[in-house]
Amino acid sequence: MAEDKLTIGGREFASRLFLGTAGYPNQQVFLDALDASGAEIVTVSIRRVDLEGGAEGLLELLSARRRWLLPNTAGCATVKDAVLTAQLAREALETNWIKLELIGDRETLYPDVEQLLRAAEQLVADGFTVLPYCTDDPIVCRRLADVGCAAVMPLGAPIGTGLGILNPYNIETICARSEVPVVLDAGIGTASDAALAMELGCAAVLLNTAVSKSTDPVRMAAAMRHGVEGGRLARLAGRIPKRLRAEASSPELGLIGT
Amino acid sequence: MTGDARMMKVNGKPRDRAAGPLLALLAEEGVAPDARGVAVAVNGAVVPRARWGGHALAEGDEIEIVKVLQGG
Numbered sequence: 001m002a003e004d005k006l007t008i009g010g011r012e013f014a015s016r017l018f019l020g021t022a023g024y025p026n027q028q029v030f031l032d033a034l035d036a037s038g039a040e041i042v043t044v045s046i047r048r049v050d051l052e053g054g055a056e057g058l059l060e061l062l063s064a065r066r067r068w069l070l071p072n073t074a075g076c077a078t079v080k081d082a083v084l085t086a087q088l089a090r091e092a093l094e095t096n097w098i099k100l101e102l103i104g105d106r107e108t109l110y111p112d113v114e115q116l117l118r119a120a121e122q123l124v125a126d127g128f129t130v131l132p133y134c135t136d137d138p139i140v141c142r143r144l145a146d147v148g149c150a151a152v153m154p155l156g157a158p159i160g161t162g163l164g165i166l167n168p169y170n171i172e173t174i175c176a177r178s179e180v181p182v183v184l185d186a187g188i189g190t191a192s193d194a195a196l197a198m199e200l201g202c203a204a205v206l207l208n209t210a211v212s213k214s215t216d217p218v219r220m221a222a223a224m225r226h227g228v229e230g231g232r233l234a235r236l237a238g239r240i241p242k243r244l245r246a247e248a249s250s251p252e253l254g255l256i257g258t
Numbered sequence: 259m260t261g262d263a264r265m266m267k268v269n270g271k272p273r274d275r276a277a278g279p280l281l282a283l284l285a286e287e288g289v290a291p292d293a294r295g296v297a298v299a300v301n302g303a304v305v306p307r308a309r310w311g312g313h314a315l316a317e318g319d320e321i322e323i324v325k326v327l328q329g330g
Contacts, residue, residue: 020330045329048269049287049296059295059326072329087304088324091297208330
């Protein structure tokens with residue numbers, strides 16, 4: 001079978017699964033889950049140095065495994081904070097890639113679309129490869145692509161809920177119309193959700209909690225890998241149309257007793 | 259001289275310290291000049307690592323010192 005690479009911002013990736021690095025029981029479980037997932041793109045956050053956190057050595061471990069780091073602006077609620085966080089991330093990690101998150105509300109964690117568009121425009125002009133976390137709205141996704149985003153990352157369901165893809169119709173519509181890769185971000189709960197995202201036409205899936213907070217993160221990471229691969233193959237293979245009536249698959253002739 | 263407007267702010271917290279080299283503040287914060295995954299902004303503008311050595315902080319400056327952490 002021909003190679004089926006994911007291309008974003010001029011870079012090629014063999015894996016279509018992006019993995020978040022937060023919330024694992026410990027670092028060894030994270031590393032084993034990362035290996036089991038096959039993910040090449042991993043997300044990280046940018047926080048003040050006085051915040052306690054066990055990130056010591058995270059960068060060394062990730063670069064030893066040759067992963068592509070995608071810093072985020074998670075939690076930012078203003079264009080100013082998101083843009084500065086992106087610029088700090090670029091300096092800290094020597095990458096111009098940014099997962100742009102602009103949260104409109106701490107309770108729902110829904111994206112603030114108006115501010116997201118403004119921040120995306122500024123960051124693109126500043127030379128960033130912008131991957132915005134956005135609502136599952138085809139028009140919003142088109143606007144984000146129009147201002148130069150390298151991909152769009154609509155949510156399947158609110159962050160951390162594990163509710164899966166609440167509006168498959170919207171995701172399919174976005175995929176059918178998007179000129180840039182569509183990465184399903186947020187809401188994935190289990191492997192079938194990841195498979196569905198790929199069947200609907202997504203180019204990739206980004207997830208974190210579904211793996212890190214599962215009972216067995218390493219096994220779930222493997223399940224996600226297979227879910228994404230299975231869904232991608234099914235998409236490329238072309239599913240049969242849905243029918244309302246039964247149709248026998250075995251030959252009807254030669255049946256005994258007729 | 260004791261007015262808050264003249265106080266430096268380091269990672270959102272007021273800090274009563276005199277103007278001086280950025281590297282001295284970084285040392286106080288336990289950030290080595292070659293620390294990986296760290297970045298600094300002063301008054302909303304990133305100070306590239308190559309310029310840490312020559313950067314002097316002034317009264318009233320707002321400094322953000324960040325690092326890479328786990329994230330989703």
